[in-house]
Amino acid sequence: MATVHFELSLMAVALLLTPSSSIAADRSSGTKGNQHVNGVVGAIVDTSSRIGKEEIVAMEIAKEDLYRYSNQTLILHVKDTDQRKPIRAALAGMDLINTQVQAILGPQTWEEVSLIADICTKNQIPIFSFADTTPEWTTEKWPFLLGASHDNFAQMKAIAAIVQSWDWHQVTVIHEDVGSWTNGVMPYLHDSLRKIGAEVSQFVGLSSFASSDSLSRELINLKREQCRVFVVHMSLPLAVRLFEMAKKLKMMEKDYVWITTHHITSLVHSINASIISSMQGIVGVKSYFSETGTRFQDFSSRFRKRFRRENPEDENNEPGVYAVQAYDAIWTIARALKGSIRRNQELLEKVLQTDFPGLSGKVQFSNHKMAPTQMFQIINVVGKRYRELGFWSSGLGFSETIGKHATYSPLMNDLEQVLWPGGPRYTPRGWTELTREKPLLVGVPAKSGYKEYVKVEYDRSGKAASFDGLAIEIFNATVRRLPFYLPYEFVAFDDISYDKLVGQIGKEFDAVVGDVAIVASRYSHVEFSHPFSETGLMLVVPARSSNKAWSFIKPFTKSMWASITVITIYNGFVVWLIERHAHPELRGSILHQIGVMLWLSFNTLFSLQGGKLHSNLSRMSVVVWLFVALVVIQTYTANLTSMLTVQRLEPTVTSVEELLKSNAVVGYCSGSYLEKYLVEVLRFPRNNVKHYGSAEEYAQAFNKKEIAAAFIGTPLAKIFLAKFCKKFIAAGPTFNIGGFGFAFPRGSPLLASINEALLKVSENGTLVQLENNFIGVLKKCQDKEEENPSLSPNGFRALFIITVGTSTIALVIYIFCIASSFSGLTTIRSLMFIIIKHWCYQSKRFSRRVSNVESLGNSSPQHAPYQLSQV
Incomplete structure (x- = not known):
């Protein structure tokens, strides 16, 4: 700064001493x-x-x-x-x-x-x-x-609104390489575009004294890129030269978009007809003042x-x-x-x-x-002049007019039709397709420990020769579903860090495909497609045989056991109530009667040899219940036998809290985000967290007692459990963490098309077919774990209704038989009781005959007693 002041002083003296100054x-x-x-x-x-x-x-x-x-x-x-x-x-x-x-x-x-x-x-x-x-x-x-x-900083928001209106996601900014413009205005444009989901693919600075050759080289480089949306922020003289060169290079034609800031657009009224011919189709933001x-x-x-x-x-x-x-x-x-x-x-x-x-x-x-400008005019250069398309107001959006009766929209689609470069009336796509000469370079993690997802094979010279795996094949299928031709080339990335791999997007790679997890920390560098795998983080621990001390209760669910108990007691109560007058042993104290009733209930359940029954009502109830009991007992026996035959596994550790209390060492799969999640979210000490890259490394670590548990992404965890389904098991809940996705630069114009194609691959069944081809073996272990579930009352609902209904009918008839001896009934009720009484009388006669037969049986050995088994 002192040097500048010294030079100013010298020039000031020269100015004072030399009237014929060059000024x-x-x-x-x-x-x-x-x-x-x-x-x-x-x-x-x-x-x-x-x-x-x-x-x-x-x-x-x-x-x-x-x-x-x-x-x-x-x-x-x-x-x-x-x-x-x-x-x-x-x-x-x-x-x-x-x-x-x-x-x-x-x-x-x-x-x-x-x-x-x-x-x-x-x-x-x-x-x-x-x-x-x-x-x-x-x-x-x-x-x-x-x-x-x-x-005029608000104009950057207006430009971002124009970009958003046509759903463009990448923009190339061409600016004059002046310090105040580069450092003062460009950050506002960058932030404004980020807020609407667009990215600046690159900033191209041009010197005020740039030669024609320099302008030509820069434009040719831009022509080779995919992005076709250009924002121009420079002085008018340099802009005129830029557009004249762009016209020579055929960059003012179809599919190109040029947006100018007010430094150019506010002077477009002064441009001669010979010059404005090279600016046809430009859309510009112009400082507004009332005319x-x-x-x-x-x-x-x-x-x-x-x-x-x-x-x-x-x-x-x-x-x-x-x-x-x-x-x-x-x-x-x-x-x-x-x-x-x-x-x-x-x-x-x-x-x-x-x-x-x-x-x-x-x-x-x-x-x-001065107060900032809050309103700008949107113009379109056409012919020898320009067309006024409408206005943009900060906080309101676009409108065709201004004033109290103006209607606003966040998008400029409602304004007059834009005539883009080359004359087409349709909206340019904003990007161009790649060519074979410059294909999409796709980075692939070469050191993935899960070959089912990514497998890279090398030739004798050490060069990556082939790429295979579920992630690779899903990407291939997705590209085939794109509505345009997309040449691409896989490139192996040999570093083990996935964060470094993602960090190379936009530098060494144009995209990344593999078992790359979708996490928030990576969104500062890239954007992801929709996940093509399951999401989540699973806790995997060694398995042990389940405790068989209580295995006898597992064939039935708790509700099933409760249902059996209630129905058994109910049926026993009905039989006891009906038979208590015919059997002296069923009478006595209350405790004695309760004990007899319970014994009678469960004796009929577990033994087919019941005692003597004197009433047809009790016999009817017992016969139905014996049939139901036979079905239940046989089903229980079969399910218990199956459960004891198949080995059941249970986790040695059931929760994260148990690991934290025991100060256990845990492992995690590839991805530094997992280490951060375990330390900062789950609160594991950093020294108790170790990294492993493959299923085999996990198994060795478990065998050597290096770790007590492992945290693995759901897709990879299922592969691990498929390989070692008899030794390890998932425990606890699944933690919500993103699945695998394809990574692209922020604002990539390909991302929307990739997502649409990926959805088509999923909806037409291709994704499921590919999963079956590469990781279909998982289902076998999963099916084994789901065998022989405990039985619930749903499968026995009809039988339970029949036996309960039969016992209830017997109970109702018995009550009416008792009540028939009372007077004071109406004619209708008397008739009903007469019918029921007659039925009861016939029942008693039949019971006396049975008793006589039994008496004969006691005196004659050749006649077996009429017992419950003969009903």
């Missing part, structure tokens, strides 16, 4: 014959540029209007500069200070402003900067620096006349945003100079309090800068 002549102007001067203002303008020409004419008109409307007289000293040589602006500023100006307008670039701001602050002279970029820290360092142009109202119409009319007179070589003479900004800046200074100004500090304070409607919009300062 352009002073264009001072004033009102002759008027001795009442209200102020002296200096301006630093590049008179060779269109912006400078418009600013000079606008400031002269503003000075005339001041005298006409407020009788104020300003002396305006204009110094010529060159934007390509900022040091000349600094020398011009020093010259103006020596001229005793009260304020300085301009220059146009931040490089020029930064050299003058320090000098003006030391001399307490306000400087009105027309540069777009004004860093926040300048207020404290240079309090006399004021931003006189509206902040209605008598005040602007008067200004515009006078501006065109004066500009045509002073610049006859220019074809177009309409005023742009730079002209109205310069006009408003003169009025701002004049309003502040009203009254007595003793020192420039007072002038600065009055400028900061400015608040009036100008031609460019509301003129008001906040933090030493």
Whole structure:
């Protein structure tokens, strides 16, 4: 910095000593014959540029209007500069200070402003900067620096909205390699695009002095890339050269998209017809200011006349945003100079309090800068002029008109039809297909421990010769389902780190295919397709034979055992109630009767030899229950035999909490994200976490007692359990972690098509078929684990209903038989009881006959007793 100040001092001395300096002549102007001067203002303008020409004419008109409307007289000293040589602006500023100006307008670039701001602050002279970029820290360092142009950073949101409207995901930014533009504006564009899901594929910086060969080389390189959406942010002279070269290289034709920032678009009205022919189809964001109202119409009319007179070589003479900004800046200074100004500090304070409607919009300062622009015009270059498509407003979106009755949309599809380069009316895709000369380079993890997913084989020279596995075949099937031709080439990646592999996307690889997990930490570098495998993280532990001490209860579920118990007791109660009057042993104390009833219930369940029954009702109930009991007992026996024959396994560790309490060492599969998950989420000590790369390594670690458990992604865990299904088992819940997916650069135009094709592969059954081919052996072990489940009451529902219903009918009939002996019944109920009583009488007669037969049986050995087995 000291060197720069020294050079400034030397050049200032040279300027003072050499009147015939190389700096352009002073264009001072004033009102002759008027001795009442209200102020002296200096301006630093590049008179060779269109912006400078418009600013000079606008400031002269503003000075005339001041005298006409407020009788104020300003002396305006204009110094010529060159934007390509900022040091000349600094020398011009020093010259103006020596001229005793009260304020300085301009220059146009931040490089020029930064050299003058320090000098003006030391001399307490306000400087009105027309540069777009004004860093926040300048207020404290240079309090006399004021931003006189509206902040246009919001235009980057407008550009992002245009990109979002047409569903483009990648953008190439071509900008002029100027420090203030690169560091000040580009981050805003990058962030705005990220918010709508688009990425900048690359930034291409071009020098202001770039030769035709240099422009040609850069454009040819861009033509070889897939991205066809270009955002151009540079000065108009460089942009004109860029588009002329692009037209020669046939990059202003079908499928190309060019979007320009306001630095170009706000000057498109000044471009000659011969030049604008090379810009056909461009969509641009233009700074908006109202062109209605008598005040602007008067200004515009006078501006065109004066500009045509002073610049006859220019074809177009309409005023742009730079002209109205310069006009408003003169009025701002004049309003502040009203009254007595003793020192420039007072002038600065009055400028900061400015608040009036100008031609460019509301003129008001906040933090030493003009209020930012919140509205832009969207234009489309067609023919010899441009078409106004509509407007974009910050926070509202696109609209065809402005005002109270305007309707807004977040997308510009509702505006007028865009005519893209090459004349097509359809929307360009935004990217081009790859060619055989430059196929898609797909990285593949060569050291995957699970060959079922990724298998790389090498030839004798050590070069990867073939790629196989489930992930590889799914990608092949997905590409075949794309609606366009996509050449690709697999490239082996020999490092074991999957994070490093993913980090090479956009550098060494265009995509990555393999057993690559979808995790949030990797989204800062890449984007993933939909998962093509199951998601989750499983806890795998050694297995042991299950405890058989209680194996006898496993054939039935708990609900089944409960159902059997309830039905048995119910049937026993019915039999006991009916038979208690015929058997003295069924009577007695309450405890005695309960014991007898329970014994009677379960005796009929486990033995087919029951006691003597004297009632047909109890016999009916017992016969049905014996049939049901026979079916239940036989089913129980068969299922228990099967369970005891097949070996059952159970985990040695059942939960993560058990591992943490025992301070156990655990393993994890490939992926540093798993180590982070185990340490930070599951709270394992970092020293207790070890990495293993394959199923065999896990098995060896378990055998050597190095680890007590392993955390493996669900797809790989199933492969591991398939290989060692008799030794290991999954335990605990499955943790929610993303599955495997294909990785692409952020904003890749291929991703949407890949996802659609992957869904087709899944829906037509190809994915299931491929899984069966590579990991179908898993189902065998899974089927074994699901054999012989415990039986529930659902399979015996009909039998249970029959036996319970039979016992209930017997109970109801018995109750009616008892109740038939009571009087006071109605005619209908009496008739019913007569029928039931007759049935009961016949039943008793039959019972007495049975008793006689049994008595004979007791005296005659050849007659067997009529027991329950004879019913």
